[in-house]
Amino acid sequence: MRILIAEDDFTSRLFMKKFLSKYGECEVVVDGIEAIDAYLNSIKDENIYDLICLDIMMPRLDGMRALKSIRDIEKQKCVEEDKKVKIIMTTALNDKETVLNAYDSGCEAYASKPIETDKFIVVMRNLGLIV
Numbered sequence: 806m807r808i809l810i811a812e813d814d815f816t817s818r819l820f821m822k823k824f825l826s827k828y829g830e831c832e833v834v835v836d837g838i839e840a841i842d843a844y845l846n847s848i849k850d851e852n853i854y855d856l857i858c859l860d861i862m863m864p865r866l867d868g869m870r871a872l873k874s875i876r877d878i879e880k881q882k883c884v885e886e887d888k889k890v891k892i893i894m895t896t897a898l899n900d901k902e903t904v905l906n907a908y909d910s911g912c913e914a915y916a917s918k919p920i921e922t923d924k925f926i927v928v929m930r931n932l933g934l935i936v
Contacts, residue, residue: 806828806829806830806855806856806934806935807829807830807832807847807852807853807854807855807856808825808828808829808830808831808832808854808855808856808857808858809831809832809833809834809840809843809844809847809854809856809857809858810822810825810831810832810833810834810858811833811834811835811836811837811839811840811857811858811859811860811863811868811871812833812835812858812860812863812895813835813836813860813862813863813864814860817860817895817918818833818835820920821833821858821895821920824920824922824925825856825858828929828934828935829855829856835863835864836863836864836865836866837859837863837865837866837867837868837870837871837874838865838866838871840857840859840866840868840871840875841866841871841874841875841878844857844875844878844890845878848878848882853890854890855890855891855934856890856891856892856893856929856932856934857875857890857891857892857893858892858893858894858895858916859871859872859892859893859894859895859912860894860895860896861894861895861896861898861903861907862896862897862898868894868895868896869894869906869907869910872892872894872907872910872911872912873910873911875890875892875911876889876910876911891913891914891932891934892911892912892913892914893912893913893914893915893916893925893928894907894912894914894915894916895916895918895920896915896916896917896918897917897918899917913932914928914931914932916928
């Protein structure tokens, strides 16, 4: 499995990479612009990510706008529904409006920080990313 982690906080990046490295090859970026660039490069290289973890609060371009951009790119490229990258939003924001907005924008799951690894594993299983 190929995983992209977009996280601006150094400690959170290290934690997510260490945790998710057990399940696949992880790449790490620090903001939404780098996340979109990495996603576009994965398409160009025909080595698309299976999972993208997007922090909502990041500098330059936040995770919500990055999510919308990735979904727009998939629409432009006519990516079939079952071929779309799975996106899990990771954030300290846990208010109802933010959660609903994330789902409306096209994420598959939402994980509140601090990340509970047991729950995250269940989510990855439910998304068919791991067995």
